[in-house]
Amino acid sequence: MNVAKLLEKRRVDWTELERLCEAMELRGRTDSVSVHHRGAAGVARFSTLYRAACADLALADAYQLPPNTVTYLHRLVARAHNQLYRTTSASPSGWFRILFEDAPQRIFNDGCVRVATLVFFGLFALSMVMGASEDQFPEFAERFCGSAMLEATEESFQKPLAADPDSYTARAAFYIQHNTGIGLQCFAYGILLIPCLFTLAYNAVVLGATFGYMSREGVEGSENFFEFVTAHGPFELTAIALSAGAGMRIGMGLFNTRGLSRVDSVREAGRQAVPVMAASAVMFILAAFTEGFLSPSAAPYLVKVAWSIMSSGLITLYFVILGFPKQKSEGTSLVRTARYADLRETRIAAVGGSDAT
Amino acid sequence: MGSLSFMRESLAEVFGARFLRPRIQVGGSSRLRHVADAGDNGGVSGNPLFRLSIICMAAVQPLDTTIGVVTPENIAFEYQLAGPFRRLPAYLIDFAVRWVVIIGIGIAFLFFGGMMSFVSSFYGPLTEAVIVIAVFLITWFYGTIGEAYFNGRTVGKWMCGIRVIEVDGRPVSPRSALLRNLLRVADMAPVAAFNTWDPDVPPIYMIPTGIVGLVSMMMTQRMQRLGDLAAGTMVVVDERKWQLPIAKVDDARVPALASYIPGDYLITRKMARTLATYVERRHFLTPPRRREVARNLADPLIERFSFRSDIDPDLLLYALYYKTFLADSLTDPADLGPLAGYSPLAKDMGKPVGLAMPVAEQGGTPNQFADPLQSSVPNLLGVPAGGSHAPSRIAANKKADETTGGGG
DSSP states (O other), X not given: OXXXXXXXXXXXXXXXXXXXXHHHHHHSSSTTTOGGGSHHHHHHHHHHHHHHHHHHHHTHHHHTOOHHHHHHHHHHHHHHHHHHSOXXXXXXXXXXXXXXXXXXXXXXXXXXXXHHHHHHHHHHHHHHHHHHOTTTSTTXXXXXXXXXXXXXXXXXXXXXXXXXXXXXXXXXXXHHHHHHHHHHHHHHHGGGSHHHHHHHHHHHHHHHHHHHHHTSTTOTTHHHHHHHHHHHHHHHHHHHHHHHHHHHHHHHHHHOOTTSOHHHHXXXXXXXXXHHHHHHHHHHHHHHXXXXXXXXXXXXXXXXXXXXXXXXXXXXXXXXXXXXXXXXGTOOOSOOOOOHHHHHHHHHHHHHXXXXX | OHHHHHHHHHHHHHHHHHHTOOOOOOSOOOHHHHHHHHHOSSSOOOOHHHHHHHHXXXXXXXXXXXXXXXXXXXXXXXXXXXXXXXXHHHHHHHHHHHHHHHHHHHHHHHHHHHHHTTTOTTHHHHHHHHHHHHHHHHHHHHHHHHHHHTTSXXXXXXXXXXXXXETTSSBOOHHHHHHHHHTHHHHTOSEEEGGXXXXXXXXXXXXXXXXXXXXXXXXXXXXXXXXXXXXXXXXXXXXXXXXXXXXXXXXXXHHHHHTTSOTTOOOOHHHHHHHHHHHHHGGGSOHHHHHHHHHHHHHHHHHHHTBOTTBOHHHHHHHHHXXXXXXXXXXXXXXXXXXXXXXXBGGGTTOOOOSSOOOOTTSSOOOXXXXXXXXXXXXXXXXXXXXXXXXXXXXXXXXXXXXXXXXX
């Protein structure tokens, strides 16, 4: 067989496929190649040429094509494959399902989230108590947070809260950037477990010690401080615990494989962690808007408390109502016990049901 | 699959060679010979032990970074994995692009805010907010957005010719892109502080070293960093431009010699592959090296075709390639032109020819296809004869002459 002639014949198609690929890579459509490649005709032509190139590659051995030509075909097919099977962009309904179905289910069942929550709120409460009791742990808060920072905090809350409404957006933006950044970092370090736990514990202890210090008697501005933190507290503290829990899920997947291969285990854990992280990011953003718009405002304390209670209630509903295990996930074992009468009834019902339809 | 069928064929040959034609071959053959032997069931038979070693080599996965992908069309094509040294420049380019975009947005909005501040004082803080949000989004989600919307590529990846795909060969999903880009922070760990070099600077841990990711890439088969492992993705080389290679025959002697190759010589699949590999690469070799490589395969063929022993081995393989891949039809007589009447066959060595060709003093036909280093006769095509600059080569040739001369 004359390979050169065969190649010349096929080369026309291959060149056309390459031109189509080029147009797809640049613009995502084949319209620019020629008049015959507009719209559906272009798509049809592309897939025809792609299948032809696939057939050529499959027959390369039978045609006795030279190795370089086979390499060329491998690349051509790979390139066309990449354009034909493109990334499907995320749909809004997909994100809705992640946030309102997958995430609460995961959070409710996830051991890592529980551990992260316990670590965070436990250390937070402990260091708040230690920071508050000046007699028993005199230097605790100062040692941890640095007296300069504590004094600056104290100073900034001397005046009643009445930030300039113009600065609200800038504040919200800063909190989104700063706090969500910490949350995402905590999540990313979760795959290494230790840095994640460290970040989580560090934030818990510093926040707790500040709270404790501000609640000491004789500290000026403590009322303003607690008024400030009330509104956004529930969202923000929950969010950081969640992001650490999601990160630790991946880390646990790496170390505790549960019978899977290590790579598969990490992939599975990563798949499970994304919804939790998404929920955490949403909470961070809600917290940032609260912190930017409501917390520093001169709104009455009652409004802030009401918002705080409402947000806590929403979080609880989200976790418990949406997160309560669904019926289908209960039956983990295929073997179960049942009374003979029940079995008969269900069988009759099933037979009757099928008859009815 | 390919290696499996190859193994089956080769095993059959091994046992065939062992039980049907037990012949011992003296060693000193190169790999080219081995591969050709393994496929050439008619001609020379190799040492069974040598063959076994080839089979083992073929069965083992190749020691390179190629990865196969099976498409829904049931075609397996190959990708080359991208290692750290292709991915680092892409990351650096992305880093630069990120900051250029941030600074661009910053300048644009500062300008916009400055213009609008004449209208209302509200635009100052708004500008600030937009810039801060932009910095946040671009720092954390640049890679995700790029990979999710541009088919697994960011600007840096596009410039370095690499692409992210899922480990099963599908394009990367937005979820995987998000996960692998968020986890980059962990891959960049541990971070070094500035005060490692300058003790006066306060300890700000800012400089990522990327050792975690590098170690992870070295330890995994698909060169994945931790983010890739968690997201189930890999980075492959995705070259944009290439040429379809076709070896062209520009030597007039090749078709002539090809016409003398007996029609009953059947070229096996592996022999064809070996020939194609040789001809595609011979341009990178010097003529003496070509002859040295080709001799291993050509000597048995010369014997089999009963050609003159001083035929240029390189030319013979080239002619065989021409006959296999490029000749129009086996029945068409080749247009010999001025070379008509010359014969490479050993039995024609003594024949006089009546054309206007200079006949050598010895009375034999000058060999147009001769190995210029071996032939002492000046030839028509001006290939330089002799080779006084390579004494060792001449010694080797003399030896070869002695051994092959008896047979011819």
